[in-house]
Amino acid sequence: MHKVKQTLHIAAKEWRLLLRNPHGLAVLFLMPAAFILVMSFALKNTLTAAVEIPTTGWVIEDSGPVAAQWVAEWTSRNGGTRLASRAQLQQALRTRQVLAGVIVQPDWMDGTGKPRADHVELWLSNRVQPAAASRLRAELSYSMLQVKMKIAAAAAGPFASILLGGSSGADLLPAAGAPKIRYLYEIESGRAMSAVQQSVPAWLIFGMFFVVIPIAGVLIQERNEGTLTRLATFGVAPGAVLAGKLLAFMALNWIQLFFMLLVGRWLVPLLGGDTLHLDLSAGWFLLMVLATSAAAVGLALLIAARTRTFDQAAALGGGVNVVLGALAGIMVPRTLMPPAMQTISEWSPMGWALDGMQAVFLGAPDAAQIVPKAALLLTFAIVCLLLSWRPIRYQERAD
């Protein structure tokens, strides 16, 4: 009986402690709630039958009147923009003016006057949802089939409807090949997309932001044990403390980077996966790693400086990182998110990092893609450091 009482008293004590730990409770309740919200929006379109056709740009290289007529009919029915060249289409995909592009190649019509699906190229933005891309492809195939049927009907004369009767169009006019599909990064980098090429930058960023755990461990111990105050008596300024930590943990981020690259380059292929390609643009890559690292360490210092105990910092830091990761498209690929969520995901530090890193890892990055993201990350880092400085400077604790 005594043991049972002891157990009950211990359980009651645990509850009392739990109720006095609002941060722990917040993680238990608010984080799953935030996940439900984020994931519900992020995965909204993957589980619905109604998928919209992505905004499409058209490049017509076939000079025949049928191609022009086909595109005109398509755009009047489904919307879309006509573009002058492949280069213009590529730029429109990069700037997300369109999410997909259709190129109608020369000699689209064969010798018998039928459209050839293998003379149509489908270019897709890196952000287009797979379901939307499939719908576009199906609509294109169906539309080309209609063209063939119209031509066949015209050739058959006024009794065409009787001839076509109960037979399906596909039986009469088997598709000649299928549209070639290429993603923007494939067009820019000249190599096929692989899961490892997407995963390494995404999870590298996620790992870099988890630097909050070791930073909080040390900073909170220093603050609570008076070591920071002691450093002040040694003439060490708070700025030096922050800078020292920034330097140390940014170095740790570089080690993380090296490790993740090794995993992608050697471990994944060893286990049968694709190999990570490292023919990256070195300058842009270094800038993105530097900016991401600064933002990650800045956020970690801010969380560590604004919490009182390691438990609080670990709970808050872990929770914030997981939610940011979900929002940014690290946990759920952005291609699965509806357009509104994709836009929101662009406005988080991990989102900026992911945009820039993916541009580096997946294609041919330029200043317009990298510099704004790096600038946002560095600004974020500076704001975090400024907000961290004050709690480190003033340790307001009465004796």
Next chain:
Amino acid sequence: MTSALLAAANVSYRYPKQSAWALRGVDLTLARGQVLGLLGPNGSGKSTLINVLIGLRTPQDGAVRYLGDSPPVIAWVPQEHAFYPQLSCRENLRFFVSMLDVSAAEHATRVEQVERSCVLQEFSGKLARHCSGGVHRRLNIAIALLQQPDVLLLDEPTVGVDPQSRAFLLDQVRQLARRGAAVLYATHYMEEVSAVCNQILLLDHGKVLATGDLQMLLRGAEGTQPFDDLESLFMHHTRRSLRD
């Protein structure tokens, strides 16, 4: 060896967002060779006064002045173990000495000196977290001694140590004073104050209740009974009510 190094005049300090004053009109002087015992119940303002003297807090009224040709080197020994438990004793000393603006050769000399004076050689390679409470206290003082201070401020340095370590720490304080340092020794242990301090300052609710030569204070005011000991003097001034 009695030249004044530091003087606080009419110092008052209030924490942000607090209505009560933590210090009210405190005056004190620290001179070479002097060991001033700072006494007071919990929350009386002892640590706040130390923080003001170090320069970590700026008083709203009054001022702390450094006397002499150049500002004195002030070192602080906090009540907590303000070092890195994950580092060895020597790594801690090397880290803190590296914060000082002295040559690399001087770094090594100072580390060796304080290791010897605080009897830390045996533990130099051991992680601080694996050391005993006595070693922790000695390391805490050793770090302050790296600064070769003119003024040493000790905030309850003997909490939780065995009698041997306490005797060692008190010897260190006496030696420092003999070498010409000024020591401010904040503690709750009356016997320690009686053993090493020649002056006391009794603080409560941020105000100085009594200050001066210990023996004179024990004799009491004219026409009154002398106090049996320092504890009687302390209880007489601070009353018996509990503070926290």
